[in-house]
Amino acid sequence: MSDFTALPEFRFKGERTYIHGTDLFQTVSEFMESRKAGYLRDMSFRSFGDKQCAIQFSPPGTSNAQVISQGRWHDTENDSDVKFWVTEQGDSVSDRYEFDEDTLCDGAQIGEEKITRQFNSAFSMIENLVALTKKFHNTQLPLASGKWVFGQIMLQERLPERCKSIQIENYQNITNRFSRNRIILDDKHVGEIRFIVA
Numbered sequence: 244m245s246d247f248t249a250l251p252e253f254r255f256k257g258e259r260t261y262i263h264g265t266d267l268f269q270t271v272s273e274f275m276e277s278r279k280a281g282y283l284r285d286m287s288f289r290s291f292g293d294k295q296c297a298i299q300f301s302p303p304g305t306s307n308a309q310v311i312s313q314g315r316w317h318d319t320e321n322d323s324d325v326k327f328w329v330t331e332q333g334d335s336v337s338d339r340y341e342f343d344e345d346t347l348c349d350g351a352q353i354g355e356e357k358i359t360r361q362f363n364s365a366f367s368m369i370e371n372l373v374a375l376t377k378k379f380h381n382t383q384l385p386l387a388s389g390k391w392v393f394g395q396i397m398l399q400e401r402l403p404e405r406c407k408s409i410q411i412e413n414y415q416n417i418t419n420r421f422s423r424n425r426i427i428l429d430d431k432h433v434g435e436i437r438f439i440v441a
Contacts, residue, residue, distance in 0.1 A: 248274075248297060249295070249296075249297045249333065249357070250296050250297060250329070251270060251274075251302070252272070252295055252338075252346070253266055253267075253270070254336065254338040255336055255339035257341065257343075258339075261291035261292060261293050262292045262296070262336060263393075264286075264288050264312070264392075265303045265367070267296075267311065267312050268283065268369045268396065269367060270279050271298060271312075271316075272311070274298060275316045275325075275327075278319050279305070279320070280318070280319050281316055281320070281325075281401075282316070282387035282400065282401030283314065283398065283401075284314070284316065284318055285315045285325060285395070286395065287312060287313060287394065287395040288311065288312045288369075288392075288393065288394055289310045289312060289313065290309060290310065290311055292309065292329075292331050292335055293331075294331040294332070294334065294336065295332065295334055295335075295336065296330060296331055297329070297330055298327055298328070298329050298415070299327065299328050299330065303330055308332060309330060310323070310328055311330065312330070313325070313326070313327065313328045314327060315325075323336050325338075342370075344374050344378075346363075347365070347366050347371065347375075348375060348378045351375060351378060353379060353382050353383065355383065356383075356412060356413050357379070357413065358378060358410070358411050359380035359408065359409065359411075360372045360408070360409055361407065361408055362406050362407060368404060368406070369396075369402065372402075372426060375409060375411050376411045376436050376438060377392075379413065379424075380422065380438055383413070384416060384422065384441060387419075389419070389441060391422075392438065392440075392441045393436070394437045395436070395439075396426075396434065396435070396436050397434050397436075398426075398433060398438075399432075399433055400434075402434075403428065406428040406429045408430075410425075410427035410428075411424050411425070411426060411436065412425040412427060420439070421437060421439045422437065422438045424436050
């Protein structure tokens with residue numbers, strides 16, 4: 244793989260003015276899958292980006308490029324991890340598309356420490372996971388200031404395209420800072436999603 248490659252053009256999701264983590268996750272996954280068998284093992288978000296992006300496979304160093312996210316792709320053929328960084332490199336994002344988060348979360352059951360819903364096939368798996376986690380936080384862990392945002396995902400295996408049921412279990416919450424939540428798909432623990440306060 245070349246050390247530096249422009250990613251397909253991003254659009255803003257809904258009314259946001261930054262590239263959403265779900266779009267970064269999906270785009271990086273599709274880019275890597277076209278080059279190496281495996282799955283996105285870990286992805287964290289460093290800043291809000293509003294410009295087109297590139298992916299690189301060595302640390303950005305002292306360049307002026309803004310790092311939006313970084314992570315590891317698990318190469319299943321070699322049983323090894325490939326580190327990557329996503330940096331702002333292009334023009335400002337100028338287009339957007341509709342995203343109905345409320346519809347995605349309709350019918351979710353919210354408990355004291357978890358949220359559960361049937362997989363909504365009108366949306367991607369990562370969109371389901373992030374929207375449900377956000378819904379749980381805004382309902383059970385409301386903030387006086389700031390907002391809960393998708394901060395990191397850590398996976399033990401490739402996310403399936405679909406499943407029957409999704410459960411997000413909150414097991415650690417540092418008040419007004421960050422939270423850790425288990426991802427349970429069809430009663431199987433597949434990873435963790437973390438939210439942070441921005």
